[in-house]
Amino acid sequence: MLATSRGVANEIDILTDLGFQERQKLLDRLINVAEEGNEKFLLKLKERIDRVGIEVPTIEAVSTGGQQESVVTDYVLKLSCRLLKQYLLLLLINQVASGLFRAIAALGRNMIVANTFGSFALLTLLTLGGFIMSRKDIKSWWIWGYWISPLMYGQNAIMFTPNSNKTLGIQVLESRGFFTDAYWYWIGVGALVGFMFLYNIIFTVALTHLNPFDKAQATINEESEDSTTNGTHQEVELPRIASSGESSSRRQKRGMVLPFEPHSITFDEVVYSVDMPQEMKIQGVMEDRLVLLKGVSGAFRPGVLTALMGVSGAGKTTLMDVLAGRKTGGYIDGSIKISGYPKKQETFARISGYCEQNDIHSPHVTVHESLLYSAWLRLPAEVDYNTRKMFIEEVMELVELNPLRNSLVGLPGVNGLSTEQLKRLTIAVELVANPSIIFILSLLGLTPLAERVSFLTEQIAIFTGPTVGGLLNATCGNVTELIIAIFALTTNKIAVVKYSLLGSVLSNLLLVLGTSLLCGGIANIGEEQKYDRRQADVNSLMLLLALLCHLLPLLFTYSAASAELTVKPSLYLSRASSIVMLVAYFAYLIFQLWTHRQLFEAEDEGEGEGENNGAEEEAVIGFWSGFAWLAGMTVFIAWLSEYVVDTIEDASDSWGLSVSFLSIILLPIVGNAAEHAGAIIFAFKNKLDISLGVALGSSTQIAMFVVNKHTLNFYIYKDFG
Known part of the structure; x- marks a missing residue:
């Protein structure tokens, strides 16, 4: 290189002053000089080694034929059997590594999970491989x-093969902890074969039994479909379905392609009845007909989405079936008019669509094919092909089915579309027929208001203390259940009321209390959790009293030789026990909130002075504002919970589960979702007093007040027998 007193900067200036061709020639010359220098050095090194007499093994890579594969020849080993043994080991190590990677991929089922746990597994194997x-x-x-x-077995075996000399080789291997016995080669071979089969078995089992994290939709590739029209095979892809928002945002918005004539529907004094079931006649019912709809009137305006709401068993589905003309039996009386004209089922079926909760679709066609068949069969003949195609695309965009256009429908709950996607397909199948009136039956979910209820209860507890705060939270949650049970009693759903109240007590004592203690302990693991012992003792004693009062009529019933003799006395005893428990519950409220309130608040005040006095929370809203908002939220939750309960019979039929099981498990969780979430949130905030007040107070309130209130309510109407 050119060296001057100015150093490297001068060298760079000289190179940059050269032209492109001169610079290229200079670089080529420098490379040649370096290669010649290296060659001279290696030749001199070889001459020195030959003079000393050291025999160094040489390895030559020879290309065989026209293939791009290399055969390694070891001239020191003279092509002995060790070469084949070495090649066998390399092959087995490759197969074990491939099996390991496949097993990790199948177990991970996700790129992020596989990379995370795969990196940990490889780190462990490499570090501990020897x-x-x-x-x-x-x-x-x-x-x-x-x-x-x-890697340990493969390494021990492969290290022994070329490095098994009796002097330096054994010493080096033993210093690194390798085994130098000859039989370790075959141990390594056997272990590698075993690992190879083990990893491939894990890979196969994981693919067979583990479901993917992201659901795959079976789709038909249009290109492969066109290319194999005359063949017998068809390609099926499994792509990930993109979000509907991404697809719909890419498409240009258009208006409706096909016009339709809006119609109104009015019905007045509609009565629907069926023949009285034989079982009810045996029980003594004298009427010949069972009236399911009694004098129902209403109107549906065009262009207005109308929701028909009511409690379970109110007759919503029956009314929709009667209006749509889907009832093939029974007796229908009253007036049903379409835009002022009497309804004729022959013409009404052409302008109406009916979307059921669980409609039936062909599982072996795609979403686009389902809409295409519906449009072909139901649109008028004067609609040409291009207009029909444009209308189908418009409907698919409207209900956001474009990402699923080539997805197979599949079987509900087994494969194919999800429940939410099937409901959208059901609506789209009816929309492509361009109806004037669409009936939609759907489930209404409970609005997530639990966080707001817990926040308002916490704000009120700042003014009243945790005892009143927990009582308010439990009361607001149980008001929902009280309203639900009252509507269920009016519709003669006795089993739903009994099972749901039992499930409420169990869910509060087991699920809510256990979850609150567990979550609160984990969230505040470094702090000491304290609670009011007096409050817990009083609630426990009240629950014990409720248990004894509820057991008394039951034990009295089984004490006699004949159950018929104890029916009426048991009813009287049950009502008397209910009155006793109601009186005891109101006395408990007076004791806790007025006469002996200082017993429950004293410990809280002592803790506030000694520990968290400086970090005391300040109220965000006033007492009466929080109370008003809490009452409004409770009414809204009760209103929405009523419609959730309405789905219990349909869920029992579709899921194959008994009403008793759903009432014990589902209804308590839905009806008391607000207080359940509130208790857990308070436990996270290390406010265990309020959590215990919610869980134990809610159970006490249900056992001592709600159950007995319903017992007396039912006594007003009819006996349990």
Whole structure:
């Protein structure tokens, strides 16, 4: 290189002053000089080695034929059987590594999960394989990782093959903890074969039994479909379905392609009845007909989405079936008019669509094909092909089915579309027929208001203390259940009321209380959690009193030889026990909130002075504002919960589960979702007093007040027998 007193900067200036061709020639010359210097150095080194007499093994890579494969020839080993053994080991190590990677991919089922746990597995195998850390350096409590690492067996076997001389080689291997006995080669081969089969078995089992995290939709590739029209095979892809918002945002918005004539529907004094079931006649019912709809009137305006709401068993589905003309039996009386004209089922079926909750679709066609068949069969003949196609595309965009256009419908709950996607397909199938009136039956979910209820209760507790705060939260949650049970009693759903109240007590004592204690302990693991012992003792004693009062009529019933003799006395005893428990509950409220309130608040005040006095929370809203908002939220939750309960019979039929099971498990969780979430949130905030007040107070309120209130309510109407 050109060297001057100015150093490197001068060299760069000289190179940059050269032209492109001169610079290229200079670089080529420098490379040639370096290669010649290296060659001279290697020749001199070879001459020196030959003079000393050291025999160095040489390895030559020879290309065989026209293939791009290399055969390694070891001239020192003279093509002995060790070459084949070495090649066998390399092949087995490759197969074990491939099987390991496939097993990790199948178990991970996701790129992020596979990379995370795969990196940890590879780190463990490499570190404990005997190369990075020798066997002697691995701790005794980690030595098991050394023996289960496939790299250890492959390394021991492959190290023995070319390096098994009797002097320096054995010493080097033993210093690194490798085994130098000849039989370790075959141990390594056997272990690698075993690991190869093990990893491939894990890979196969994981693919067979583990479901993917992201649901795959079976779709038909249009290109492959066109290319195999005359063939017998068809290609099926499994792509990930993109979000509907992404697809719909890419498409240009258009208006409706096909016009339709809006119609109104009015019905007045509609009565629907069926023949009285034989079972009810046996029980003594004298009427010949069972009236399901009694004098129902209403109107549906065009262009207005109308929701028909009511409690379970109110007759919503029956009314929709009667208006749509889907009832083939029974007796229908009253007036049903379409735009002022009497309804004729022959013409009404052409302008109406009916979307059921669980409609039936062909599982072996795609979403686009389902809409295409519906449009072909139901649109008028004067609609041409292009208009029909444009209208189908408009409907698919409207209900956001474009990402699923080539997805197979599949079987509900098994494969194919999800429940939400099937409901959108059901609506789209009716929309492509361009109806004037669409009936939609759907489930209404409970609005997530739990966080607001817990916040308002917490604000009120700042003014009243945790005892009143927990009581308010429990009361607001149980008002929902009280309203639900009252409507269920009016519709003669006695089993739903009994099972739901039992489930409420169990869910509060087991699910809510246990979850609150667990979550609160984890969230505040470094702090001491305190609670009011007096409040817990009083609630426990009240629950024990409720248990004894509820058991008394039951034990009296089974005490007699004949159950018929104790029916009426048991009813009287049950009503008397209900009155006693109601009186005891109101006395408990007076004791807790007025006469002996200082017993429950004293401990809270002492804790506030000694520990968290400086960090006391300030109220965000006033007492009466919080109380008003809490009452409004409770009414809204009760209103929405009523419609959730309405789906219990349909869920029992579609899921194959008994009404009793759903009433014990589902209704308590839905009806008391607000107080359940509130208790857990308070436990996270280390306010265990309010959590205990919610869980125990709610159970006490249900057992001592709600159950007995319903017992007396039912006594007003009819006996349980």
